[in-house]
Amino acid sequence: MEPSVTIVSIADLPSRKAGIGREGGMRSKPLPLESGVDGVGMEISWAYYDTGYGTPRHKHTFDQFRLAFEGAREIKDGYVKAGDCGFYPEGVSYGPQMQTAPCTGLTFQFQGATGLPYLRHRDLHRAQAELEAEGGVFEGGIYRRTLPDGKVITKDSHAACVEHLTGQKIDFPKPRFAAPIVMLPENAQWVPDRKLAGVEHKHLGSFGVRRSGIRQTRLLPGAIIPARTEEDAEIRYLIEGSITYDGKTWLGGKTEDRGTYMWIQAGARVGEIGSADGGTFWVIELPLLADIIAERTREREPQLA
Numbered sequence: 001m002e003p004s005v006t007i008v009s010i011a012d013l014p015s016r017k018a019g020i021g022r023e024g025g026m027r028s029k030p031l032p033l034e035s036g037v038d039g040v041g042m043e044i045s046w047a048y049y050d051t052g053y054g055t056p057r058h059k060h061t062f063d064q065f066r067l068a069f070e071g072a073r074e075i076k077d078g079y080v081k082a083g084d085c086g087f088y089p090e091g092v093s094y095g096p097q098m099q100t101a102p103c104t105g106l107t108f109q110f111q112g113a114t115g116l117p118y119l120r121h122r123d124l125h126r127a128q129a130e131l132e133a134e135g136g137v138f139e140g141g142i143y144r145r146t147l148p149d150g151k152v153i154t155k156d157s158h159a160a161c162v163e164h165l166t167g168q169k170i171d172f173p174k175p176r177f178a179a180p181i182v183m184l185p186e187n188a189q190w191v192p193d194r195k196l197a198g199v200e201h202k203h204l205g206s207f208g209v210r211r212s213g214i215r216q217t218r219l220l221p222g223a224i225i226p227a228r229t230e231e232d233a234e235i236r237y238l239i240e241g242s243i244t245y246d247g248k249t250w251l252g253g254k255t256e257d258r259g260t261y262m263w264i265q266a267g268a269r270v271g272e273i274g275s276a277d278g279g280t281f282w283v284i285e286l287p288l289l290a291d292i293i294a295e296r297t298r299e300r301e302p303q304l305a
Helices: 121-133 157-166 287-300
Strands: 005-009 026-031 042-049 062-070 085-088 103-111 137-139 142-146 152-156 181-183 199-207 212-219 233-245 248-251 260-264 279-286
Touching: 005 248, 062 212, 085 199, 085 212, 103 279, 121 137, 121 157, 142 157, 152 157, 181 199, 212 233, 212 287, 233 287, 279 287
Parallel strands: none
Antiparallel strands: 005 260, 026 042, 042 103, 062 085, 062 103, 085 181, 137 142, 142 152, 199 212, 212 279, 233 248, 233 260, 233 279
């Protein structure tokens, strides 16, 4: 299948209750995302966390980017206020999180450098229901179950669901970073694109051996990004202004009713993007997908003598 581009308004997507056995209220709008690479999983959602939402200190077998739109994500060792973003690598502990006020933003979770499979939330919710049917209880971000012999099992709720699905204890990757990395875009400078007039970037960082990165890109009024083929996959989320694409005007925003999401698969042909009045994107760069495609292609090729 040819690599493709997906563009959608956040207002057109349904909202659902979310959270895997976590404390307090959370709802999300999952954004359409298929990696385009067999066996490589990832998910992104617009998310709302209510006052009282919390998680214990924990870690994962995947990488994450978290962007804060309104309010702060009150996470120990990973606090991001409105306008900030954080990178939470696989194997690195963070938290606890406890919201004293609501917050909104984007959460992107994806396969890390070690290549451990990423399990989607639809499967994790199924695991939670199955564990509850067996007598388990999810409370305060913790899973507990009392066995017939009186032994009590206690573990992180997300970890419990993962182990239920895989049938084995999680072997967490050794951390490549000492702690999550929080970036402060307000203190970064805009740098003009070397080729495109009226286009500027704030490159905030690239992380790990797969070079997963994050930046902001803005089009000044009247600027155009010409149609081109993108070598690397990118997530683009329009937070301010507006753009024109594929004969339609798309609005930026940070709420559940206003904002535009673009998903560009590795190798996809992207049409011209223009902006009469200017527009600003958050951009997540994912060279790991083109890397994996290239590695698999080489493995299929005959070895040189």
